Amino acid sequence: MRFVMKFRYCILILLLALGLNTFMGCEKQTRYDQKIVATIESDYKISFTDLNKYVHDEFYHRRFRDKNEAYTRALNEMILNQLRCIDFFETGLHNDQQLIQNIRRLINEELIVKYFESEYLSKYTNEEFARNIYNQLGKEVYYQQIVINKPKNASETQLEALEKQALEIKAKADKGANFDELLNQYSEIGLENTDHSTSMIDWRSSFASPHNRVIFNLNEGEIRILDEYHAYYIINIIDVKKINLEPFEKIKKELISKLRETYYYTSLNEYDRDKNNLFDPNSLNWNEKTLDQLIEWAQIPEFYPDIYKDTLQAAIADGRNLTILTYSEGQIDLKEYLRLLNEILILSNSRDLDKKTLQDFIVEAVRSDIIIRKAQDLGFEKEVFHPRTKNTVLQYKIIDLYNQVMIESKIPEPTNATLREFYQANKDSLYYQLEKINLFAMVYPDKSEAEKTWAKIQAGTSFEEAGNRWFVKTFIKDRDGQIKSYLSKEPPYLGQAAFKLQESEVDGIIEYTDPEKGPQYAVIKCAKRTPEKQLSYADVQKSIADDFIKYHWDRISREVNQNLRNKYRIKVYDNVLTEALAAAGKDDKPSPVAKGAQK
Structure with a gap:
């Protein structure tokens, strides 16, 4: 349960790390990666990098044998997803508070990250700060060092002796x-890792x-x-040489990325300090009986993922809106x-919840709520x-x-x-069972x-x-006798x-030729044979x-998709996509799809 209290901290680390990784990955991009393959309403753009990531995240490169088809289908889905997001706001659904309640916690997580970035991290990543740092970077520092390693699990006495030696x-x-x-x-007395060479830091x-x-x-x-965790270092600066730096504008993005990484934990410590000072912890007055009741409810299996809502609402409706906590800013x-x-924040499901953890959780939730209101x-x-x-x-939640x-x-x-009517309408198609072989x-x-x-x-x-590996393949024979x-x-x-x-x-x-793989040789087994027949209503009643x-769902979805395409301007740059795929080379060619089961 203790990990819950680190939830916001982890959210900040993960989301901000995504931003850092995005920049670092830019260094390896090809000239096509930032090319635009589609636009929606002129201002929303999909780059080949976005598309390529989506193809791999959603396994399109494995779901389709043909690379062009994989990327084309993925791009189509990206466009439809974005159209749904745009129309969600265009039709005012974002103002439906009851509907938004389903994703309010996720929105608030984003608000906390935004507040941290804007009010703390940005102090060290804005252009003015970066220029000031830039003015201090035009040098190379040459130095020598003597390293005194600290033994693993060293005692206080050992560390004091090493420190004394470093001071001497x-x-x-x-x-x-x-x-x-x-x-x-x-070096002669056996001091470890003594470095006789001169090192340079730019x-x-x-x-x-x-x-x-x-x-x-x-x-x-x-x-x-x-004095560092593993060793004492005695550093001797032998020379500081002035150098001409590259122009600020040329290295600005790289510098800001490094500043973002360097000052992240400094910013996080400042954020945590201010958050912890939002109210006086000594002003907290807990209602022990209500805490005991919450602990008792927590013993119910799956209480916090789902059941808590009905339980708390029932107690409140019954006139038992019990006070949990009073403090300098109000009450809970x-x-x-x-x-x-x-x-704001949800507990993990745990029947081992203790009172101290519950109290810590509530305090964290209250502090986070204050931060969210500030944001x-x-x-x-x-x-x-x-x-x-x-x-x-x-985005997926909005969709x-x-x-x-x-x-x-x-x-x-x-x-x-309606089901019987649906059966009659689809009796000769959906509910006509073709002969099928599972192989x-x-x-x-x-x-x-x-x-x-x-x-x-x-x-x-x-x-x-x-054999230790085989594939599962399924074939049907249509009414004309054609096998597919x-x-x-x-x-x-x-x-x-089959x-x-x-x-x-x-x-x-069984010998056959695959155009991509060449001659193939198979040993097969009929796992199941399903006969051709007309399914009765009783046969399909369960499904x-x-x-x-x-x-x-499919019918209405097609209508929605068409309406969205008619409502918004979409431009797909097929030539850019074709060129980008060609430039990706044979090394990026996705593996052919093989439907099968590992033994």
């Missing part, structure tokens, strides 16, 4: 002792570690002891606690909750709410009458390997034991052989409600 070395250097001689002297390497930053800011002739009762859970007062909500959000989790309103709410009720196939590019497997089976070894692959675009190479088998029968060796809902 520095004292000799301060009195004019030649540092090279000190290096030789302490502005880029100065951002690599706090150790480097301290050295970079020392003056020529200065001798300093650095069950009604306010319910709001905090719904909108809202500064107008940050419009900056985090908008149709062009880059937060994919928030889900849009679909609930625009699609799901319009699906007819699946009553007995296990071990496929080899080497005929001798297939022969070995087939020999094992003929000698009495079961299909499943004869089922739910796959792969040609039915093994279809004819339909010659009865259930559990095996066959081999027809789901079929009905899916049918209407």
